[in-house]
Amino acid sequence: MKRTSSALDHPLPARPAKRREASPSDPPSASTSNATSSLALPPLTPPTRPPPFQQPLPLLTFSYDSAHILYFNDSSKRYYVDPPPGADLNYGYDKWIRRPDERGRLDALLRAYETAREKAERKPELGNVTAGAVCWRGVMTKILTAPYESRDGFALNVMLFNDTLYLEEHLTSARLKEKNDMPPRQRLMTYYGYAFExxxxxxxxxxxxxxGDVNTNAQWCQVVKTKLGNTRLVMGGEVDCVRPGQDTLVELKTSMAIRGQQDEARFEKKLLKFYLQSFLLGVPEIVVGFRTPQGHLTTLQSFKTLNLPRMVRGKPGAWDAQVCLAWGDNVLSWLRTELSRDSDSNLAGRGENREDGVPSVWRMTFTPGEGMRLAKLNEEDVRDVAGHVDEDRIGFLPRWFLENEEAYKAANGEATGGPVGETAAEGSVDGKATTGSVDGEEGDAVFDSAPPQPAARSATGSTWKI
Known part of the structure; x- marks a missing residue:
């Protein structure tokens, strides 16, 4: 099998010298605005042949404690309880410990990915854990919801290394400052969600x-493997809680109480993001707390994740999850094609903005109503993506991970994360490829049973400070 930019063929570059951090006032470079390739948004009609989507299989869970230290255990796992009637979502606001928004690094997920592969060597039932793409659940949600997004654009950094795509959200210094300096009213609305949880x-x-204590440093996260079309995915994301005695996962959301048709239409539009966030991690239940504008809980409603597409079907302007999945499949295939072409062309010699054998860094930018644009970053932009020299990164991937990948490839031969045949069933939950549906009706992609839940784990584990 042909390899792309293998670190076994080309040594990683030496650790860089100290360099100047990018200033928030630095102008964007030309490479981020001149696209080398583009992908237009699809028509909002159901695809004739939607891509298969395999039921997410839990690989492992991990926790961040109150100081945001990573442990591979369930110490931050939470259990669902009914909130008190009329609960005040303003309660505890003055004691809120809010972790500042920062660049969405993959480091914790990469640690989990390595741990999952080691676990799979001992548990053959986990199947092939090698991924064709690795990202946080939030990144994949942004990609999948893009056909119906009319307001907010986004940008992702992308790398291809040893046939695996890695994607992280790109946040400029100005955007990070904006997210961390929210207006008081917006900050309070954000707190309402945490208070409800x-x-x-x-x-x-x-x-x-x-x-009354809210500390957003503490999180409990699940890592799953699945497959969209021909791309094996490994994703991670925070899970709010589980049902006691059942350990089925539950997602918690808040929304304004519905007072008329306009409110109902707004809520149904929000359901697309609610649905995909839960669907991608195999979360079967979403509990929504409806509140007053003043932040008092009025009603509570539980939704089965797989039933949400049916709730909006046939209504004016309704979203269709099959459109989203087909679009996501197209985006991943397009990225692999474009980045593989570049890697092949640079194997024989030094590329314009990289050392031999070191993958380029790309920027994928989404513009609402138009689609995706892809551009390769120049040296200055790559330095900005890498961040401070103390982080010791090659592109946005940590050096330790790329070095570990070298060792893994050397020990395991040519197993790659590249595309697999349409009939391949390895890694599926029930031993066969799941062409499942998004809402349980014929022609869609349904799971045969509720998504399996991770087994209980010990309270001890390795720890890293991130």
Whole structure:
């Protein structure tokens, strides 16, 4: 099998010398605005042949504690409890410990990916864990919802290394400052979501009251493998809680109480993101707390994730999940084609902006109503993506991960994360490829049963400070 930009063929560059950090006032370089390739948005009509999507299979979970230190255990796992009637979502606002928004690095997910592959060597039932693409769940949600996004654009950094795509959200210094300096009203609205999660969860299966402390450093995350079309995906994302005694995953959301048709239409539009966020990680239930403008809980409603597409079907301007999945499949295939072409052309000699054998860094930019544009970054932009020299990155990937990938490839031969045949079933939950549906009706892509849940894990584990 042909390899692309293997680190076994070309040594990684030496660690860089100290360099100047990019200033927020630095103008964008030409490479980020001159696209080398583009992909137009699809028509909003159901595809004649939607891509298969395999049921997400849990690989492992990990926790961040109150100091945001990573542990491969379930110490931050929470259990669902019913909130008190009329709960005040303003409660505890003055004690909120909010972790600042920062660049969406893949480091924790890459640690989990390596751990999952080691686990798969001991548990053959996990199948092939080698991925064709690795990203956080939020990144894939942005890609999939793009056909219906009319307001907010986004940008992703992309690398291809040893046949695996890596994607992270790109946030400029100005955008990070904007996210961390929210206007007071917007900050309060954000807190309402965290307060609802706190009212609805307990650190014990037997329940217990909430003392009013919200610390967004603490998180419990799940890592899954799945397959969209011909691309094996490994994704990670935060999970709010589980049902006590069942351990089925639950996503918690808040929304304004519905007072008329306009509110109903807004809520149904929000359901697309609710749906995909849960669908991608195999979360079967979404509990929505409806609130007043002043932040008091009025009603509580539970939704089955797989039923959401049916709720909006046939309504004016309704979204269709099959459109989203087909678009996501096209985006991943397009990225692989474009980046593989560049890697092949640079194997024989030094590329314009990289050392021999070191993958280029690309920027994929989404413009609402238009589609995706792809551009290869120049040296200055790559330095900005890499961040401070102390992080020791090659592109946005940490050096330790690329070095570990060298060792893994050397030990395991030519197993890659590249595309697999349409009939391949390895890694599926039930031993056969799942062409499942997004809502349980014929012609869609349904799972045969509720997504499996991760087994309980010990309270001890390796730790890294991220």
């Amino acid at each position: 706190s009212w609805c969860t307990s650190d014990s299966p037997s329940g217990g009251g909430w003392g």
